[in-house]
Amino acid sequence: MGILLLIIWLIQDLLYLIVFxxxxxxxxxxxxxxxxxxxxxxxxxxxxxxxxxxRKVGGxxxxxxxxxxxxxxxxxxxxxxxxxAFLMAPGFMFAFAMMPLIFxxxxxxxxxxxxxxxxxxFSVALITITPIYAIIxxxxxxxxxxxxxxxxxxxxxxxxxxxxxxxxxxxxxVYKTLNYIPAVAFQETHLxxxxxxxxxxxxxxxxxxxxxxxxxxxxxxADSELVMGLYTEYSAxxxxxxxxxxxxxxxALSLIFSLLFLGGWWPASGHATGLLAGxxxxxxxxxxxxxxxxxxxxxLRAVYPRYRVDQAIRSGxxxxxxxxxxxxxxxxxxxxxx
Amino acid sequence: xxxxxxxxxxxxxxGNARALATxxxxxxxxxxxxxxxxxxxxxxxxxxRGFFTVDDKKCIGxxxxxxxxxxEAITMIPRVISTTxxxxxxxxxxxQEAGAKPAKKTKRPVVNWGRCIYCYFCxxxxxxxxxxxxxxxxxxxxxxxxxxxxxEEYLKLPEDPVKKSKKVIPKPDIxxxxxxxxxx
Amino acid sequence: xxxNEKVYDISEVGSIEPEGDREIVLxxxxxxxxxxxxxxxxxxxxxxxxxxxxxxxxxxRTSEWxxxxxxxxxxxxxxxxxxxxxxxxxxxxxxxALEKILDVEPPPRAQYLRSLAAEINRITSHLYxxxxxxxxxxxxxxxxxxxxxxxxxxxxxxxxxGARITNSYIVPGGVRWEMPxxxxxKAESTxxxxxxxxxxxxxxxxKNPVVEARTVNVGVVDRNRAIKLGVVxxxxxxxxxxxxxxxxxxxxxxxxxxxxVPRMDHGDTYDRLLIRIEEIKQxxxxxxxxxxxxxxxxxxxxxxxxxxxxxxxKVFEQQQRVMFPxxxxxxxxxxxESIARVEAGRGExxxxxxxxxxxxPYRFRWVTPSFRNLAYFTDVAVGYKLADLPAIYGSIDYFxxxxxx
Numbered sequence: 058m059g060i061l062l063l064i065i066w067l068i069q070d071l072l073y074l075i076v077f078x079x080x081x082x083x084x085x086x087x088x089x090x091x092x093x094x095x096x097x098x099x100x101x102x103x104x105x106x107x108x109x110x111x112r113k114v115g116g117x118x119x120x121x122x123x124x125x126x127x128x129x130x131x132x133x134x135x136x137x138x139x140x141x142a143f144l145m146a147p148g149f150m151f152a153f154a155m156m157p158l159i160f161x162x163x164x165x166x167x168x169x170x171x172x173x174x175x176x177x178x179f180s181v182a183l184i185t186i187t188p189i190y191a192i193i194x195x196x197x198x199x200x201x202x203x204x205x206x207x208x209x210x211x212x213x214x215x216x217x218x219x220x221x222x223x224x225x226x227x228x229x230x231v232y233k234t235l236n237y238i239p240a241v242a243f244q245e246t247h248l249x250x251x252x253x254x255x256x257x258x259x260x261x262x263x264x265x266x267x268x269x270x271x272x273x274x275x276x277x278x279a280d281s282e283l284v285m286g287l288y289t290e291y292s293a294x295x296x297x298x299x300x301x302x303x304x305x306x307x308x309a310l311s312l313i314f315s316l317l318f319l320g321g322w323w324p325a326s327g328h329a330t331g332l333l334a335g336x337x338x339x340x341x342x343x344x345x346x347x348x349x350x351x352x353x354x355x356x357l358r359a360v361y362p363r364y365r366v367d368q369a370i371r372s373g374x375x376x377x378x379x380x381x382x383x384x385x386x387x388x389x390x391x392x393x394x395x
Numbered sequence: 396x397x398x399x400x401x402x403x404x405x406x407x408x409x410g411n412a413r414a415l416a417t418x419x420x421x422x423x424x425x426x427x428x429x430x431x432x433x434x435x436x437x438x439x440x441x442x443x444r445g446f447f448t449v450d451d452k453k454c455i456g457x458x459x460x461x462x463x464x465x466x467e468a469i470t471m472i473p474r475v476i477s478t479t480x481x482x483x484x485x486x487x488x489x490x491q492e493a494g495a496k497p498a499k500k501t502k503r504p505v506v507n508w509g510r511c512i513y514c515y516f517c518x519x520x521x522x523x524x525x526x527x528x529x530x531x532x533x534x535x536x537x538x539x540x541x542x543x544x545x546x547e548e549y550l551k552l553p554e555d556p557v558k559k560s561k562k563v564i565p566k567p568d569i570x571x572x573x574x575x576x577x578x579x
Numbered sequence: 580x581x582x583n584e585k586v587y588d589i590s591e592v593g594s595i596e597p598e599g600d601r602e603i604v605l606x607x608x609x610x611x612x613x614x615x616x617x618x619x620x621x622x623x624x625x626x627x628x629x630x631x632x633x634x635x636x637x638x639x640r641t642s643e644w645x646x647x648x649x650x651x652x653x654x655x656x657x658x659x660x661x662x663x664x665x666x667x668x669x670x671x672x673x674x675x676a677l678e679k680i681l682d683v684e685p686p687p688r689a690q691y692l693r694s695l696a697a698e699i700n701r702i703t704s705h706l707y708x709x710x711x712x713x714x715x716x717x718x719x720x721x722x723x724x725x726x727x728x729x730x731x732x733x734x735x736x737x738x739x740x741g742a743r744i745t746n747s748y749i750v751p752g753g754v755r756w757e758m759p760x761x762x763x764x765k766a767e768s769t770x771x772x773x774x775x776x777x778x779x780x781x782x783x784x785x786k787n788p789v790v791e792a793r794t795v796n797v798g799v800v801d802r803n804r805a806i807k808l809g810v811v812x813x814x815x816x817x818x819x820x821x822x823x824x825x826x827x828x829x830x831x832x833x834x835x836x837x838x839x840v841p842r843m844d845h846g847d848t849y850d851r852l853l854i855r856i857e858e859i860k861q862x863x864x865x866x867x868x869x870x871x872x873x874x875x876x877x878x879x880x881x882x883x884x885x886x887x888x889x890x891x892x893k894v895f896e897q898q899q900r901v902m903f904p905x906x907x908x909x910x911x912x913x914x915x916e917s918i919a920r921v922e923a924g925r926g927e928x929x930x931x932x933x934x935x936x937x938x939x940p941y942r943f944r945w946v947t948p949s950f951r952n953l954a955y956f957t958d959v960a961v962g963y964k965l966a967d968l969p970a971i972y973g974s975i976d977y978f979x980x981x982x983x984x
Contacts, residue, residue: 100425101418102723108431201605205965272717273789281613281715281969360418361789363717365966367626368792410788417782418720428727442759444741462908465653514656514747519755519903524894565734567769572731572776 079158086348087304088120094355095119101359127297135290137199146197147291147298150190154305157183161312162237163340164322175235180313181225184268187306188214191277191287194299198290206286209366210277216373217267223381224260227388228253228317231395241321250318253391257384258318262354263377265314267369269307271354273361274369307351315346426571436557438564438578439530444513446531448552449504453525456501460517460526468510469517471502472546505549509542531555601625605965609637613715613969616979626964631957639983646943651677651910652750652903654943659745662947662981664707666745667693667700667736668923672945674749675830675919676932680912681751683883687832688876689753692739694832695869696748697921698862699736702773703729704924705813705855705862708976712852713784715973716793721784728776731769738762750903753879757899763870770863777856785852794849798959798971801846808955811948812926814975817854818846824922835872838865848967851974911938925949925976949981 073079092107096115099106107119134140157180160173173179188210195207228250232240244250251258267274278286285291288299315321322339364372430437439445461469504517518526529552536542562578605621608614618634642661646654658673659666671693678685685693710725733743738759740746748754784790800810805818815822823840825833841857843850877884879901886904887895894902912934919930926948935941952975960971 097422098719101421102720103421103426103428103727104723105427105429105431201603275717276966279717279966281717281973282607282966284611356418356422359422359720360414360783361718361787362713362721362793364789365793365964367964367966407788410786410791413782414787417779421779428730440738440741442741442756443737459905459908462650463652463903465649465656512656512745513742514745515741516652516747516903519901520905520908521902522888522890522905524890524902567731567734567765567772569768569771569775572728572769572772573734 080155082344083155083158083305083308084301086308086344086351087301088124089117090304090307090348090351090355091120091123092117093352094358097352097356098359124297127294130293132293132295133290135199138290139197139199142193142197143290144295146190146193147295147302150187150194150302151298151305153183153186153190154302154309156186157181157309158312159183160237161309161316163312163343164337173236176237177225177229177235177240177313177317180309181222184306184309184313185214185218185221187302188268194287194291198287200290202283202285202289203287206277206283206289210287212366212370213267213274213276213373216370217264217377220260220373220377220381221264221268223378224257224264224384225313225317227257227381227384230385230388230392233392237316237321241316241323244320245323247395249320249323254384254387256380256387258314260377260381260384261310261314261318262350265307265310266354266357267373269303269310269354271303271307272358273364275363276366276369279363307354308347311347311350311354312343314350315343319346319350321346428573430563430575432560433557434560435563435575436533436560437575438562439532441530443528443530443532444515445529446508446534446553447506447515447518447526447528448550450525450527451503451550453523454503455523455525456503457522458502459520459522460504463516463520465514465516466510466512468507468512469504470507472505474501474503474546503546505544505546507543508536509539533557602629607968608634613972615972615977616983619968619972621960621965621968623965626966628960628963628965628968631960631968633953633957635953635979636983638980640980642984643943643945647940650908650938651912651940652907654940655747655750656745658945659747661984662923662978663744664978665700665704665924665981667696667748668704668921668928670747670749671697671831672919672921672923672928672930673932674751675921676917676930677912678751679917679919680915680932680934681910683752683880685753685880686877687874689878689880690832691869691873692754692758692878693749694836695758695866695873696736696739696746696754697831698865698869699732699739701924702859702862703732703736705859705976706732708924709780709784709852709855712970712973712976715969716790718784718787718790721780724776724780724783728773731772735762735766735769738765750901750907752883753877753901755901757878758873766866766870770866773859773863777860780856785856790852791849793966793970794852794974795847796845797848797963797967798851798974799845799847800955800959805846805955808958809951810926810955811951812922812924813854813858814851814926814952814955816841817843817850819844824920824927828920830919830921832869836865836868838868848970848974851976855976909938911936914941916942923948925978925981926951945984947981947984949976949978950984952977953982 075081096106107116110116110122111118134143160176160180160183162176191210192207195203195205195210198204228240229235231250231253232243234240234243244253247253266272270277277283278288280286283289288296291299322342324342456471456474458471461471515528518524518528531553534553534556563575564578566574566576568574601624603623605623606618607621608618609616616638618637620632620634621628622630640661642657646657649657654673655670658669662669706725706729710722710729713719713721713725736746737743739762740748740756748756800808800814800818802819805815805820810818819842821840821842824830825838826840838861841854841861843854878899879895883904884892884895886906887902888904891902891904894900914934914936916931916933918932919928921928921930928948929946931942931944932940933942956972956975956977960968963971
């Protein structure tokens, strides 16, 4: 009996990791998001956007055809590159971008693969690992542009990690927990986090834009300066993985945002158990919220050009970090009042 | 780069809000300028400089067009014209025709479409205005040889490749810049 | 990875060896999204540019050589193809030089039509520059907007001349086609559209905080330095110099037209963006005046018209299309030399033409604005950061084929 329970528990977790909020749903959402990003930019820019692949559905299969193209392209290994690091780094990057999903619950009755009450801490810690591999990518490529791109990434990571942690700490202080489920429960009984502490939400959004390389912080891949930044020497599926990684990061950060600031599964938080009402409905609600956040962030591409790297670093140290400290102070005050 | 005379940056919040609002305005009310090309295509104006041919009756074979052609796309090829007005290549000869007067040797222009730049200088230099314009424009050939038609092929205009598409006429518009109206 | 190790010898021209441990030499181009058809060699100390060298000539089109081996009339399409965003001005500059040798004076209506075509062309040329500046700073929206808004103006040119870009509109003695019916109304609605669009450009691009942060105080060239470096066109006026060939030595119809030459004070990248928008506004004003004041009359000089044969004269009366007299084919101007100066979209074109009585030009020489602005670019980028290089490069509106000729 015990073994059976263990197997059911494992299958549930595997499904969780690979199917529902994990790999497959993430990939589907990313493919949809890339399509929507291009369509939104096209609408603002007075043109059609992707159209000719699958004309009947408005070109929705364009991203899939791109994925296929990447899969069957010739892979080129540059002569001067550090080949092991060059080949491994994108895979690690992708894996570490997926990793926070282990600790991000999408429903109140979710059982963890790694039972923990420190899920917020773990997920945020895992998010900060990905940039290390970005730096390795740039180093291994033996290309000056990749190298400059990875240096920029390193500088930006240093200047934007502290605001990220500050904004999360601010919310942790309000919710008085390091676990997502009580944090969402707190928002259900009180107010959504974005109303409780709007400045923390703003800081989190800015850091999310920065760490996923969305405009106006598209600095490491600035094409008019650095060709393709980190991925200049990459081709084929490795390039595809490199391109998808920021979107996966964006997915993880948007999930965290919707849990910490938008009330998580709030309207769909029926206290029923069972697969549909207990796991599926809250999960869909969280993902819908996260997807809206993602669309808002990709819309910025149509509005902004990019900052210079020193300006981004300066705003990180001179503005965003103070905003983070203000957010923490607000939270302390609120924690005293509530 | 002295600090003297350096400019101050304006306030950030208003600028960001206005930029985002403008982006959102175009997201909600897109003003599309591109034409859905092979499905729709433009009906070009009658004065459009497209593919052209020569009126065999009018042409006097004076070679002015060959001389003026900037990319040297026009070649004059020798022809023999019989009294019946029918044109034949020189090699076949036309004198065999029964009852015909002695044939006249002349020349006719043929355009190499691979070289032509559609400047229409040949139209303007022609002393008898023998060239005939068309507004067929969207045409490319599959083979290199197709770019150099024979005289008989040159006399027939090529077929419009986007004939079946919906024809639209671009109209300047105060709100949208260009409005594509269906052609009558 | 040792960055100073020379793994591949890409450079065949000049030394690219870095000096010391801190320096990196970046080869930006010729196959690079931010270089255009040329190679920019940038010596970097950290993130600071210490030296820039522009390696040009990748799109050299031998326009002078070709033109010296062809009849005079055949140079018109050749010069147009060097300055594709700015064809009318190249055409006009050459024809002005040729007309001085042939001693032909075009009638007033032709002068006005030349100015009209030139101003429409200036708008498209500036929009092209603004669009490329946008993509260099990373804004694909402004890139698409500017190229989209070029479209109505190109449509106007198509209506006027029958071709979109390579118009070949201006010939010695006048212009080739009369203004078609309904042109004035269409032009007016296009101009109004463009005027409305300036608000959106302001909100989205000019006053966007990111654009201001990227461009203000970047690439500053003050007045004296601009004059010393031989800068021309909008870039010169952005540095505060009041010089415009249209005012300094008026050609076409510019003597009779009332317009201002916009000028900026700081000479930074932001000013070079603003001046293009101001010039578009002035061009709109000029086009309105031309459409209002255009005199009636012939569009070709009488000395040319009188040489047309009866068929050609009939065609002119019926279709308002000017045909060429036969002597266009065999022009043999007497031995003479002439110069022409035209304010093109990117600056002043200088044209020198020398004839020897032969049917080909003896010397055909022109200096294009992009070539002059190139020296300026390599000088001004020094001391700024790597990310400023595309901003400065985009703001000078450099068009490589125009410099290579």
